[in-house]
Amino acid sequence: MVRVSNAIIAFLNFLTLIVAVVGIGAAVWIQFNPSATLCQKVLQKPFVILGLSLLVVSLLGLIGSCFRVSFFLWIYLTVMFLIILGVLCFLFFTIIITNKRVGTALSGKGYKDARLGDYSHWLQKYVVNAQNWDQIKSCLIDIQLCQHLANGKNADFYKHSLSATQSGCCKPPTYCGFEFHNATYWTTPKAGPAVPHQDCKKWSNVQTELCFECESCKTAVLENLRKQWKKLAIINSCILAFVLVVYSVGCCALKNNSRSRYDKYRGGFYP
Known part of the structure; x- marks a missing residue:
């Protein structure tokens, strides 16, 4: 059980590590690309923040799972718990600010003009x-x-x-x-x-x-932003479910790491 839970955590964090490297690489490309547009430059800061955050979290998870270091797993799970709270708050916030009626049409032609x-x-x-x-x-x-x-x-x-x-x-x-x-x-x-x-x-x-x-x-x-944020709320729900699964597996890995060390201390065997 120890090996299974740790292997799952290691695999998931390896994937997020790749995403982190891609995000940081995209930010570097924007920084040194002379033809980058303003729209692309606006994305540079989010890419850096997302990339560095995922990099730190992934390294904590990899070290804690691969080397069975409970201290790093504790930090990893604490960060994951904060992420869960953050995603929940952002999900509720997204639902609240987008739950507004669409504007009334002022004309029967073209796009419905809203206020x-x-x-x-x-x-x-x-x-x-x-x-x-x-x-x-x-x-x-x-x-x-x-x-x-x-x-x-x-x-x-x-x-x-x-x-x-x-x-x-x-x-x-x-x-x-x-x-x-x-x-x-x-x-x-x-x-x-x-x-x-x-x-x-x-x-x-x-x-x-x-x-x-x-x-x-x-x-x-x-109006376009409101629609996109509604889609984002659905994506956030999926992310929340994924993070909860990862958090649960991480808790199992931490518990099994502690139990494994306890059994070794008593001279027992834990598969």
């Missing part, structure tokens, strides 16, 4: 603040979110060909009543916007600006 107020205060504060939004906007520009839309030939193309983010960021809101020229070039009617909404004033035909500062763009990003 920022339809999302949790935390999501609004985290995404829409100046620093984070500048980074998100830079990423949207870097990936050329709107560039390939320039071939659109009529104003109805967005009904079926645009994603939610493209609809919110690459064209003026439908309720503005702007005149279509191409996918990313719209002009204000002589009589002015159909409604006096701030997004109608923020629209720009400059290709690096468009509607990236519009509420419709920020709302579309929030």
